[in-house]
Amino acid sequence: MQEIKEQDTVLTPAPLLSVTRLSKSFGQTEVLKDISLEVFPGEIVSIIGPSGSGKSTLLRCSTLLETMDHGSLRYGSDTVCEALGDEFGPSQYVPKKELSKIHSHFGLVFQNFNLFPHYTVLKNIMDPQIKVAHIDKAQAEKTARDLLGQFGLSDKADSYPCQLSGGQQQRVGVARALAMKPEVLFLDEPTSALDPELTADVLKVLKQLAAEHITMVIVTHELGFAREVSDRIIFIDKGTILEQGSPAELFGSSNPRVRDFIGKLSA
Ligand SMILES: Nc1ncnc2c1ncn2[C@@H]1O[C@H](COP(=O)(O)OP(=O)(O)OP(=O)(O)O)[C@@H](O)[C@H]1O
Ligand SMILES: [Mg+2]
Numbered sequence: 001m002q003e004i005k006e007q008d009t010v011l012t013p014a015p016l017l018s019v020t021r022l023s024k025s026f027g028q029t030e031v032l033k034d035i036s037l038e039v040f041p042g043e044i045v046s047i048i049g050p051s052g053s054g055k056s057t058l059l060r061c062s063t064l065l066e067t068m069d070h071g072s073l074r075y076g077s078d079t080v081c082e083a084l085g086d087e088f089g090p091s092q093y094v095p096k097k098e099l100s101k102i103h104s105h106f107g108l109v110f111q112n113f114n115l116f117p118h119y120t121v122l123k124n125i126m127d128p129q130i131k132v133a134h135i136d137k138a139q140a141e142k143t144a145r146d147l148l149g150q151f152g153l154s155d156k157a158d159s160y161p162c163q164l165s166g167g168q169q170q171r172v173g174v175a176r177a178l179a180m181k182p183e184v185l186f187l188d189e190p191t192s193a194l195d196p197e198l199t200a201d202v203l204k205v206l207k208q209l210a211a212e213h214i215t216m217v218i219v220t221h222e223l224g225f226a227r228e229v230s231d232r233i234i235f236i237d238k239g240t241i242l243e244q245g246s247p248a249e250l251f252g253s254s255n256p257r258v259r260d261f262i263g264k265l266s267a
Contacts, residue, residue, distance in 0.1 A: 167198025
């Protein structure tokens with residue numbers, strides 16, 4: 001019989017992001033109800049679900065654009081907020097100066113590009129590297145030009161955002177976020193403002209990143225894309241995770257709510 005050695009034990013990697021028992025209300029409305037989520041290195045996680053179900057709010061709480069009411073949030077071993085009392089207790093955030101370093105863990109891309117209109121494409125990608133990450137100018141430019149090359153935008157380096165198509169702007173937005181070398185890249189409906197042809201360009205870039213195992217959490221209505229690239233798909237309905245699993249599990253779900261949603265979007 002083969003001896004079992006200690007080093008044979010399979011170690012699970014530590015999650016890059018841990019959200020535990022997150023709840024969030026706006027006024028009287030509880031928008032997120034007891035959400036727990038872990039994201040592991042190299043994972044591609046898609047979040048799908050009906051409009052108003054809380055997908056953007058989950059991303060906004062995870063990226064410190066909103067505060068959560070209950071539960072805890074951690075990036076690796078860095079705590080953002082801790083639940084007081086029990087796991088479901090009120091969230092207590094760490095002091096502001098500790099929060100600033102949390103931002104280096106993640107990048108965020110919205111649906112509406114949010115580039116600086118008065119900066120060239122190159123400057124849009126270089127500026128955060130220089131100002132926030134204190135990377136020297138030559139290195140920042142090299143990173144920016146490499147990413148533009150990778151995304152087929154080398155000839156747009158000196159253009160202004162208004163001279164670019166929506167799909168090109170969105171690819172610059174992705175390049176800008178990636179230039180900061182985030183551990184986790186969040187994307188909130190990165191293609192929803194685009195027509196089908198431009199959507200295809202952006203999805204191509206995201207597929208490239210998926211193939212490189214860049215860790216991503218993507219809110220999307222592009223079910224075909226989610227099915228193709230995701231390691232895990234999470235279905236959120238009315239502020240709770242109704243179901244999660246591999247694409248095969250989600251697309252084969254027997255839950256009527258999930259089936260109905262997938263059926264409508266795939267139609
Ligand atoms: N700042 C806010 N103040 C008040 N209510 C808000 C705020 N932000 C979101 N909500 C409400 O929270 C609920 C969830 O919104 P959220 O934007 O997270 O949904 P979503 O799943 O991203 O929807 P969509 O697919 O349409 O983008 C909605 O009912 C919305 O009206
Ligand atoms: Mg949204």
